[in-house]
Amino acid sequence: MPSDLTPDQKYELLARNLQEVLGEEKIKTVLKERDLKIYWGTATTGKPHVAYFVPMSKIADFLRAGAEVTILFADLHAYLDNMKAPWELLALRVQYYEHSIKAMLQSIGVSIDKLKFVKGTEYQLSKEYTLDVYRMSSVITEHDAKKAGAEVVKQVEHPLLSGLLYPGLQALDEEYLKVDAQFGGIDQRKIFTFAEKYLPQLGYQKRAHFMNPMVPGLTGAKMSSSEDESKIDLLDSPADVKKKLKKAFCEPGNIENNGILSFVKHVIFPLFKPDEMFVVPRKEEFGGDAKYDTFNALEKAFAAEEVHPGDLKTATENYINRLLEPIRKTFQDPKLKALAAKAYPTPTKQKGGAAAGAIEEITPSRLDIRVGKIVEVGKHPDADALYVEKIDLGEAVPRTIVSGLVNFVPIEEMNNRMVVVLCNLKAAKMRGVESQGMVLCASTDDPKQVEPLLPPEGAVVGERISIENFDGTPDEVLNPKKKVWEKLQVDLKTNGECMAQWQENYLLTKSGGKIRAKSMSNAPIR
Structure with a gap:
């Protein structure tokens, strides 16, 4: 734990590169007395991809600020969100997520000894939690439940009750994990304000909330586990990384919805050591390598078309491969290969479209x-x-x-x-x-x-x-x-x-x- 940081310096680390913080004064009050307790949850659905480095990079900031961080593998939430993860695969996908996220954190130099990993069903099926779910359902309106999940749970004309329960469970997680704050993307904001409204009605304290901006994928839209061209898988080969970056949206001078620039801002620069610079490799005939000590300097140069999209892609490719290489090596383990195959089975089609030896997914x-x-x-x-x-x-x-x-x-x-x-x-x-x-x-x-x-x-x-x-x-x-x-x-x-x-x-x-x-x-x- 960094003992030489003042409460203000810790807050600066906690809040940097975020889009919004709710409960700033509450956080600063806690920091004057002790270090913060924060949790980040991830629903164990599709395979983690390179965009997961965005929250991992922020978790590294939390740890540098001395925070106690809990990572929640939200297996029950994964099932409730339109049954994206079949019940039969939940335990396997939790294992896959745990290995993936530990490998990512080790790749960026975060000691996992300082982290706590919790599986949602370890406490979400307890008598106490279940009773609180019923208590919460007695005070929440259908309108508020649907509104809270609007950006997270897929919206359909006739929503399943499971999707309406989702925000309430996420709110209760704050109490049962005994944290001061929850961390997530800005798309979670409605769930966070929902939690702030309803937890006090059950006699529980209101928590603070940290929100990352939404980082666009390679196509310029949200990076998605289900959109292969939008994201780089953690186990993609260097050739796959090159191929996907080559196709990525990166218009000359355009800094809006630029997934490559966003990744550089929210992952690569925060991980740099104090004397490290972002290097854009270029041939001598084009002026040689360009180096940038801040993201703002790189963004300004790109906007002025001093940095060519092809050169930015090449530079980003080098840094991404540097992050992925340790993860690729970890997953060379035959046991982890077998786990991946079982957690994400590829259905084998038979006559009539039935799947042989695999869980049938409705896609x-x-x-x-x-x-x-x-x-x-x-x-x-x-x-x-x-x-x-x-x-x-x-x-x-x-x-x-x-x-x-x-x-x-x-x-x-x-x-x-x-x-x-x-x-x-x-x-x-x-x-x-x-x-x-x-x-x-x-x-x-x-x-x-x-x-x-x-x-x-x-x-x-x-x-x-x-x-x-x-x-x-x-x-x-x-x-x-x-x-x-x-x-x-x-x-x-x-x-x-x-x-x-x-x-x-x-x-x-x-x-x-x-x-x-x-x-x-x-x-x-x-």
């Missing part, structure tokens, strides 16, 4: 959605509200699909129309005519409105439509007994700009074109 990559063209259309012989369409989907023979669009789209607008089709539903008879798919539409019930989704200009018949951030092979046929489509459909909707999304991830053609509705915004897709 949108299982949907076979394609661009189609209606080549023939007529009224259903036994149903006035239904069309019977022949749709070219790039197959040898057009498919027959029945759609309830008679009251919404005139028949003259149907023929030769480009549409978006879900192709791997089990064929079903609709009033005697077998339908071999579904034309996807934006649709509301009150008032009843329906608009077929529109492929972008230049879309090719038969082209597969993917969901942004989700890769994988579609099921041959969606199993109706497991209600795969029904579970995924609740998160399909248009956004405020009429663009089609699944949990805020766009529906895209191969060229990156976006699927949209003509005029219906914030409408379910079915």
Whole structure:
């Protein structure tokens, strides 16, 4: 513990590079008497990636300031957040996270002897905690619970009760871990203010909160475990790092939503020793290596286009590989390789899309959605509200699909129309005519409105439509007994700009074109 730091110097270390601190005066009061107790929690869902160095770097600051830090592996939260982690895999994923985070901390020179690691279910299933969950549920409104989780728990039209419980459990963690403050991203702010409101109603003290800014991923949007091009995995090879950085968004002079600059600011510079500088390697003909002792100097040079994006990427690549190399070596251990395979199994597809020897995960990559063209259309012989369409989907023979669009789209607008089709539903008879798919539409019930989704200009018949951030092979046929489509459909909707999304991830053609509705915004897709 650094004994030569004053309370003000400790606070400066605790608060540097943060976007916001709630309870500043409370923290300073505690620091005059003793060192702070802080916890950081992570839900054990997708694999930790290089963006986890952002909170790890900040945890290093906390430790330098003499704080007692608890890292919570929030396994129960992982399950409650839309069941992102199957119950059967929770224990394995906690183990994977523990090994990964310990390796990251050791990579940046943080002694894990000073840290406490806790698994959520070690205390969250106790009688006392459970009773407090019930007590909290008696004072929290549905509105406040949903609002608190808006930036963290995926929002759907009909939320599961588990997602509404999530913020309350995170608030209670502050009391049960006996900390002075909780640390997280700015996306957690609503949960933090929720905790400040409701913990005192149970007779518990209000805690302070530290918030990191959200660091954009390599594509310029939020770095995501499910978006391979957005993030660098902890075990990516140097060749993979180079490939992903090469594709990364880094426009000359543009310092907005620049994931590379953000990573340099929040990870690389805070880890430098006092005399260390950021080196941008350049050939002598271009002026030789450039060195920067502060991030502000580097950012200013990049904004003035004195630093080329290619040179910044090369420099960042060197520092990232320096951080990852010890982690790669750690995970060469056969036991850790086996753990990774068990914690994150790759489903093996069988006929009908069933997974062999692995936990079945409900992800949108299982949907076979394609661009189609209606080549023939007529009224259903036994149903006035239904069309019977022949749709070219790039197959040898057009498919027959029945759609309830008679009251919404005139028949003259149907023929030769480009549409978006879900192709791997089990064929079903609709009033005697077998339908071999579904034309996807934006649709509301009150008032009843329906608009077929529109492929972008230049879309090719038969082209597969993917969901942004989700890769994988579609099921041959969606199993109706497991209600795969029904579970995924609740998160399909248009956004405020009429663009089609699944949990805020766009529906895209191969060229990156976006699927949209003509005029219906914030409408379910079915």
